[in-house]
Amino acid sequence: MATAAQSRLTPLKIASFGLVLLWLIIAAFPFFWTFWGSFKVQADFLSKADWMNAIRGTNTIAQTGSAFTTEAYRGAWIDEAFWFNFKNTGIVVFFTVVISLTFGTLGGYALARSGFRYAFWILMAALVFRAMPHITLVSGYLLWFFEWNVWGILPTTIIVLVAINQPFTLWMLHSFFKNIPKDMDESAMVDGCTRFQAFRHVIVPVMWPGVITTGLFSFLLAYNDFTVTVMLLSEQNETIIPAINSFMGTTQVEGKVMYAVAAVVSATAPLFVLILFFQRQIVSGLTAGAVKG
Amino acid sequence: MKHRTFFWFILPTLSAMILFIALPIVSVFVQSLFVAHEQVQVVSESCGPFGCTPTTSIDLEATEKLREEQPLGRFNGLNTYFNRSHLAIADIGEAWANSDSMGAFWNEVYNLPFYNALTFTLTYTFIVTPLVLMLGLAIAVGVNNLPRALKGVAIFTSLLPFLVTPLVGSLILFWMVDGDGVIGATLQNIFNDSSLSLKGSTPLMWTMLMVYGVWHTLPFSFITFYAGLQTVPEDTLEAAKIDGASKWQSLILVTVPHLMPLVSFVTLMLIMDNFRVFEPIVSFSAEAHARSLSWIIFNDLRESGNPLYASAGATSLLTIILVVILMMPVLVRTWRDFTRKAH
Structure with a gap:
């Protein structure tokens, strides 16, 4: 309800609107310009x-x-076979999201329903794991992946991304399951369900909003990752982000920067669509851990 | 929940985290204790008409075999940690003894790779984080006062720089501020100075990397604070107004204290993310002017054909220790909250 006093323009208000306007221009202009x-x-x-x-x-x-x-797009997608990198990204992202969510829902549910001290310690460990710079973990894998001959292939990258994604997924789903009343699954267990049956038949049908929100962030992590994919994938298996990076290396000399520009715009397009459709879920996900404290 | 059921539910996620996060940390430590094998040398005598001369040659086969048998290399203890590329204790001692002023000493230390990267990483983290916190709060307050129809647009636009792939986002900015880009070229024209370029100046490069950092993370703090603003109790604001508080006073004295728990959450997240700054350095090709801890590890692993596992391992472990130190206040506080709840 805006009263007259609230809608009057004060210098403070003008300054703050000015700041917002300036920010929105700074936020959006680079994208328009590049597009x-x-x-x-x-x-x-x-x-x-x-x-x-x-x-x-x-x-x-x-x-x-x-x-x-559209020369730049033709060059990137056909001449440089960017579609192939897109296909790899599709595979990596799909499996990372599905596996992350499966592991995360089971674990997050268990942590939300367990009052034991070790549940707390697992969450604390996850918080520390979440803070590890990804490159430090990659430097721990590299030697062994070469030794075991699993370097360079998509499944290895998928498993690593799933693991790196777990701490975040676990925290988010844990706080989400905490908000589902305990009585629901417990009454199912009184009626004779096992814990897993109660989870399967009572919790699973109501968990989708939380799972979708968490899934969006798993998607972003897998899609945006550069550190893991650039170190663990061979050139034939590159996903789009390391491909853009190697574009920069090879094409700058030939004066084909435009290919990289087209690739960058192509890589941003799916994210744009994602924000368009899931803005509400993304915002609620960003603040889920924070506002509930 | 029974212990046994809990175990089966948590097993997949826990084993993923142990195998691919906890064990690699151990592995990083083990790797850092070894260095690559020296090449196996064979001394053979080649005798010619003018007598015999001993020649040393490299036995490629034996070297290869040794590397295969012991991929870690030979044991080196903690030496890697103290060498010139890492903590460089000897070099620092020498610099301390030889330099006559603090400035000269600092110059020496700054030239050591680890301290160089540490300086940039810490500067980046502790400049970007407070800036993002303050600007985020200011923009959240501004957007909160906007008419309803504009709020959605503002949030949509703000999400773009945050969700865009860091490598891609920094490339987009780089193309604009580079010497040929729209902002870079215009600045050169205005100041009529063609040497004014990102690639040629360390302060400019640092500034631009931090501008990217603010651009990329500001939406996170803005949106979190904006959500927090929706929960500020109307009554308290009303009471403050009746007591004669100005808008500014009620913002500083009512709203900000209400958001304090959020501020510590956002600070934690920002420090975690800013400390691993890496992609913009790759995108900006900034390595001549600015290197972060993540970047020097990446560089060691990239060493063509022969990754420097020991060096990367040592830097990684030092980085991990720093991360844990930075997070300590939050961990201690969470633990206190937990034990208080338990009693």
């Missing part, structure tokens, strides 16, 4: 002479005859 520029040639996108070139597309018209060109 727009990905349909130009390199001389326009990275134009030392005059940045208006990138808007008018002076060189793009000179080189291709039209102000927009």
Whole structure:
């Protein structure tokens, strides 16, 4: 309910709206700029002479005859076989999310229902594990993966990503299951269910909102990961993020930066769609651990 | 829940964490105690018409065999930790003895790889974190005052820099601020100084990396604080207003204390994430000017054909110890809360 006093503009309010506006421009402009520029040639996108070139597309018209060109996308997706990296990412992300959630729901449920002291210690250990920089863990695997000949393949990466994802998944689902009343599964057990049957028939049907929210973050972790994928995947199995990185290495010399630009825009598109559809779940997930304290 | 049932439920996730997080930490420690084998040398006498000369050659086969049998290398104890690439105790002692001023001493220390990376990582963490906290709170308050229709748009836009892949996000910024990019080139034109470039200046590179850090993590603190603002009790705000508090006073004296638990949560998350700063350094090709702890481990492992496991292991373990030290206040507090609840 906005009263007259609340809606009056004070200098403080103007300053704070100004800050918000400034932030929104800083947050969004780089994406617009890169998206727009990905349909130009390199001389326009990275134009030392005059940045208006990138808007008018002076060189793009000179080189291709039209102000927009999809040359960069064709180059990245067909010539550099970016679709293949996308397929790898699809496989890695799908299995990471499914396995993470399966392990996480079982563990999170157990932690939420157990009052024993060791449940607390497991959560504390998970918090410390969550803080480990990923590269320190990777330096622990590398030698052994080479020794056992499992380096470079997708399954290894999937298992590692699942494990790295567990601490976060566990915390989130633990706090989610805590909010489901104990009475539900306990009354099922009074009626003769075992613990697992109670979980299967009573808890599983009501857990989907929490699982979907957690799943979104597992998706983001697997999709956005660079440290693990760049160290553990061979060149034939690269996912999109390390592929973009190796693009930068190989294409800069050939003046094909635009391929990388197109790849970057392609990699951001799925995230854009994700935010569009799941904004509410993402926001609630971000604050779940925090607001409930 | 019975112990046995608990065990079966927790087994998959616990074994994943033990096998791929706890054991690697042990493995990192073990690796750091060994160094790569030296090449096996054979001394043979080659006799010619002018007498015999001993020649040393490398026995590739024997070296290969030795490496295969003992992939870890030979035992080296804690030496890796104290060598020049890590704690460099001897070098620091020498620098301390030889330099006549604090500045000169610091210059010497800063040139040591581990301390160089540590300086950047800590500076990055302790500049980005407070900035993000304050700006996040300011923007959350601003958005909270916006009309309802605009709030959704503001949140949607803010989520983009946070959820975008760090490597991709930093590339997007890099292309704009690089010498040929829209912001970089415009700045060069304004100051009429073509040497003003990210690649040529350490302070500029550090600043830009931190700008990226703020850009990337600000949405997290903003959204968390924004959610917290929805739970500030109306009555207290009303009472403050009746008592004559200005808007600013009620923000500082009512809202901020109410958000305090959130602030410590956000600080913890930010410190954890900022301390592992890595991707922007790769994207910006910043290694000539700024290296983080994560980056030097990555660099050791990247050593073509022959990863420096010992060196990477030692740096990793030092990093892990630092992370635990940084988290200590939070861990102690959580433990106190738990024991208080238990009694």
